Amino acid sequence: MKEFLMLIRGGQEGYQSASPNEMQKNMEHWQKWMAGLAREERLVGGQPLVSEGNTLTGSKKAFTDRPFAEGKELVGGYLLIKAESLAEATEIAKGCPSFEYDCSVEVREIAPVG
Amino acid sequence: MVAVLVKVFGIENLEIAEDVVQDALVSALETWKFRGVPDNPKAWLYRTARNKAIDIIRRKKHSKTIDFSDPERKLLTSEYTLSSTMDNFWKEEYIKDDFLAMMYACCHPDISPENQITFILKSLCGFSTKEVAKSFLTSEDTISKRIYRTKEHFRKHQIRPEIPSSEEITSKTTVVLSTIYLIFNEGYNSTHHDQLIRKDIISQALWLCKSLLDTELTQLPEVYALMALMLFHTARLDSRLSDQGELILLSDQDRTIWNEELIAQGSRYLNQSAFGESLSTYHLEAAIAYKHCIAKSYETTDWKEILKYYDLLLKIKSDPIVSLNRCLVILELYGAEEALNAIKSIKDQKLLKKYYLYHATLGDIYQQLIQPNIAVKYYQNAMKLTQSAPEKQLLKHKIGEILN
Structure with missing residues (x-):
């Protein structure tokens, strides 16, 4: 099994304007999805991220007091999972509960270096 | 609460679970002092303990203290699922199961009975190390060592508390019942204590047994039987000791103070x-x-x-102590000669000779055979073999009666 990173982008705005009831439903969805991954021993880790942050760019380390991307491009969370192939990892990513709020998920294999 | 937290942190982290409960109680006292006790104090305590547990998980997420490899616990490491996973641990219907599961984990044949009892009193009955030490008349150090050994056993064998499957339930419950009965006897006939009867320990044993009866899976015939047995014994508690703390024999007990309510419960x-x-x-x-x-x-x-019941008992299991008690029945029914024959025909005399009741019984028999010198000798042997002050007192009294 290989390790894959899922970068979850966007969806925060939709989530934050949802009703408490909908939020609750979405949390239950996360719970169910992640529990399934944990049971299959695919879950390595993962966290949601707050929307604020700082960005440093270039050799001069130019400083911006916000994340690089905004809105739909903003990384809202990540997951590290185990899967046999990119195809399988992609299939798993389809279950991501943030799709309910119009996110995008980028699936990337962890690169073995050296 | 400890049982739930043990499930959260793992049984090898008992002390973290205990710290959380302690912290929650301290917060409760501090808050309630100013704001008054909330409408539902239990829910308030649970909530507080839950939040403290979340803090600890966040802090120890990357340490090796807690084993997060278990799927359910794995979900505690992600903020996506930490809060709702923690809530699942605290669901009312699971709390009872966690309690039983802990009991089954503690009552394992590989863990020595005294370690089992220590761990149960500490983790399930809420006794402090000091209280447990006092119950066994030993040092807090010894108790800490016993707890440590038990925890090491859990860690080494990666034991997770769980209620056995329905196929295993009968055999595993046997061990649990014998531990409960040991706890009961520790209270009923305290071998380590000046006080012969320890009501606090007795009530814990009754409570543990009752919690088995509250769950369908563990409503087994022998569980009901043990509950009945302990209630019958408990009903007679107050008549067993005189105001001076002396042991009163069954024949001299005041039957009017036997607790009818407990006898009726026992019969049910x-x-x-x-x-x-x-x-x-x-x-x-x-x-x-x-x-x-x-x-x-x-x-x-x-x-x-x-006598019939004793004969049946001996058919199930040959037990020199049961045989000895049977001799006392024979003494009542057929007199001293027969009783003497019966006691001599018990196998395993070597083991019996270490037991104070053997000598005390022989004392009674020779007393009835009007051989006072031999009787006194046996009573004296018996006195050397018991550590209980009230039992010694009783034997001394018997010797006194003969010599006067």
């Missing part, structure tokens, strides 16, 4: 125990205790029926 449990095919030693011991409880006087006790 004994009736409920009569299903299935199992006839356990608890059934028979309860039946014997019941016969004693309903006898109007010592003389009118149904000794013949009791």
Whole structure:
């Protein structure tokens, strides 16, 4: 099994304007999805991220007091999972509960270096 | 609460679970002092303990203290699922199961009985190390060592508390019951204590047994039987000791102060125990205790029926102590000569000789055979073998009666 990173982008705005009831439903969805991954021993880790942050760019380390991307491009969370192939990892990513709020998920294999 | 937190942190992290409970209680006292006790104090405590547990998980997420490899616990490491996973641990219907699961984990044949009892009193009955130490008249250090050893056992064998499957439930419950009965006897006939009877320990044993009866899976005939047995014994508690703390024999006990309510409860449990095919030693011991409880006087006790139960008991398991008690029944029924024959025919005399009751019984027999010198000798032997002050007192009294 290989390790894959899922970068979850966007969806925060939709989530934050949802009703408490909908939020609750979405949390239950996360719970169910992640529990399934944990049971299959695919879950390595993962966290949601707050929307604020700082960005440093270039050799001069130019400083911006916000994340690089905004809105739909903003990384809202990540997951590290185990899967046999990119195809399988992609299939798993389809279950991501943030799709309910119009996110995008980028699936990337962890690169073995050296 | 400890049982839930043990499930959260793992049984090897008992002390973290205990710290959380302690912290929650301290917060409760501090907050309630100013704002008054909330409408639902239990829910408030649970909530507080839950939040403290979340803090600890966040702090120890990357440490090796807690084993997060288990799927359910794995979900505690992600903020996506931490809060709702933690809530699942605290669901009312699971809390009861966690409690039983802990009991089954502690009562493992590989863990010595005294370690089992120590761990149960500490983790499930809320005794402090000091209290447990006091109960066994030993140092807090010894108790800490016992707890440590038990935790090491859990860690080494990666034991997770769980309620056994329905196939295993009967055999595993046997161990749990014998531990509960040991706890009860520790309270009923405290071997380590000046006080012969420890009501606090007795009530814990009753409570542990009751919690088995509150769950369908563990409503087994022998569980009902043990409950009945312990209730019959408990009903007679107050008549067993005089105001001066001296032991009073069954024949001299004031039957009017036997607790009728407990006897009635015991009888109900004994009736409920009569299903299935199992006839356990608890059934028979309860039946014997019941016969004693309903006898109007010592003389009118149904000794013949009791003797039958003893014979059945010995068929299930040959036990020199049971044989010894049977001799006392024979002494009542057929006199000293017969009793002497019976006691001499018990196998394993070597083991018996270490037991104070063997010598005390022989003392009684020789007393009735009007051989006072031999009787005194046996009573003296018996005195050397018991550590209990009230038992010593009783034997001294008997010797005194002969010599005067």
